[in-house]
Amino acid sequence: MEPLIVHADLDTFFVSVQRLLDPSLVGRPVIVGGDPHGRGVVAACSYETRAFGVRAGMTARDAYRLCPQAVFVRGRGEYYGYYSRLVKNLLEDFTPEVTPMSIDEFVLDFSGMGRLHPAPSALAERIREKVYLHTGLPLSLGLATNGLVAKVASGEAKPDGYRVVPPGGEAAFLAPLPLAKMPGIGPVTERLLTERGLTTLGSVARVPLVMLRALLGKHGEALRMKCRGEQVITARETRTVKTIGHESTFKDTADPAKLRAILAGLTAEAGFRLRAGGYTARRVILKLRYSDFETHTHQQRVDALFSDSDIFRVGCELLESAFRRRVSVRLVGIRLAALVRDLHQLPLFEWRRRIRQQELYAAVDSVRDRFGLESLTTLTAHSARLARDAEREPVRLPAEASA
Numbered sequence: 001m002e003p004l005i006v007h008a009d010l011d012t013f014f015v016s017v018q019r020l021l022d023p024s025l026v027g028r029p030v031i032v033g034g035d036p037h038g039r040g041v042v043a044a045c046s047y048e049t050r051a052f053g054v055r056a057g058m059t060a061r062d063a064y065r066l067c068p069q070a071v072f073v074r075g076r077g078e079y080y081g082y083y084s085r086l087v088k089n090l091l092e093d094f095t096p097e098v099t100p101m102s103i104d105e106f107v108l109d110f111s112g113m114g115r116l117h118p119a120p121s122a123l124a125e126r127i128r129e130k131v132y133l134h135t136g137l138p139l140s141l142g143l144a145t146n147g148l149v150a151k152v153a154s155g156e157a158k159p160d161g162y163r164v165v166p167p168g169g170e171a172a173f174l175a176p177l178p179l180a181k182m183p184g185i186g187p188v189t190e191r192l193l194t195e196r197g198l199t200t201l202g203s204v205a206r207v208p209l210v211m212l213r214a215l216l217g218k219h220g221e222a223l224r225m226k227c228r229g230e231q232v233i234t235a236r237e238t239r240t241v242k243t244i245g246h247e248s249t250f251k252d253t254a255d256p257a258k259l260r261a262i263l264a265g266l267t268a269e270a271g272f273r274l275r276a277g278g279y280t281a282r283r284v285i286l287k288l289r290y291s292d293f294e295t296h297t298h299q300q301r302v303d304a305l306f307s308d309s310d311i312f313r314v315g316c317e318l319l320e321s322a323f324r325r326r327v328s329v330r331l332v333g334i335r336l337a338a339l340v341r342d343l344h345q346l347p348l349f350e351w352r353r354r355i356r357q358q359e360l361y362a363a364v365d366s367v368r369d370r371f372g373l374e375s376l377t378t379l380t381a382h383s384a385r386l387a388r389d390a391e392r393e394p395v396r397l398p399a400e401a402s403a
Helices: 013-021 060-066 077-091 120-135 147-157 170-174 187-194 201-206 209-216 219-227 256-276 308-322 351-371 379-389
Strands: 005-010 030-033 042-045 071-073 098-102 105-109 139-144 162-164 244-253 280-290 295-305 329-340
Touching (some): 005 147, 013 030, 013 042, 030 060, 077 098, 077 256, 120 162, 147 162, 170 201, 201 219, 256 329, 295 308, 308 329
Parallel strands (some): 030 071
Antiparallel strands (some): 030 042, 280 329
16 A cells, blocks of 8 residues: 655745734735844745745845835744644644644655545545634645655645645656755755756756766765655654754843743743653753844753743843843843653652642643643743733834835
């Protein structure tokens, strides 16, 4: 029986969530990112803005220059996390083999489930319909015998569609596509291939292996397999998580209370992800970026932390020792490293407190997973939300500027 892998990609995810929060944005050019008259970069943009050349990663100023009629909005990380978890739960109704690849991408493994889902097209329709009815979010799907081809197929299905690549048709599907469609082909590799007349995936697939090895070294063989659709990636292949962290850029401030409040919110997000993965952290890293763009990191070894309160305590200690410059701060980040998948190796003399913490956070995270990160929160984290919300009012251009 042929394997069946589905790559699910939420279309313009950040923009789609913003439109759920504010329906007046539907059909309008939307940019999620910084102040168009200040600093910041584009985190996401709608299809309407892409026609003007706007892309994620460019500066907000450049995006405004290309598309001055766009509506700029601040990101709402807590809502993005909530909807991502909601979609994952819906996908798990179809198969338990669901692997999040990012906040808006999932790989589903239906291998061995041919009797339950004999028609891939009908399966794709059911998945898209259920996700849209429960969330209002558009979803593009790619269905193939391996994860790599499925990912390329979901990209070809955008926006809001699906593409089925039948078994044995992988090479034919990939052959006419340009090099940039293949994950892993960056600008340097694309330039090397293009200079030699190789402009499509099919042309690379037909090149003798000895020539690709001479051109790209050991990566040549792997690339040739990709372009032939032979690289098998399944949802059961796990990725090693090395660190978990979050960071936030905001209006420059030197107020320690506000910095601690922002740190509390980041700690809640990182702690939730830490426990969801079954990890404890043995190193806490604080990142500070000042208004002059000088960036410092400070870290401390710890003893298997997993609770928000303990992580926040260490973060505040690092903040107190690190924030010595008389310069305002524009970014704070918290990162948890040296992760260990064992919540039961508890420090001596603290096992009772840690066990109570485990029970408490198991209940807290259950509520958060169902209703969102901020449905249940500490007073300190609530203060963080208030501090962040003060920075998150949508940036709307005056009527005369958008005319």
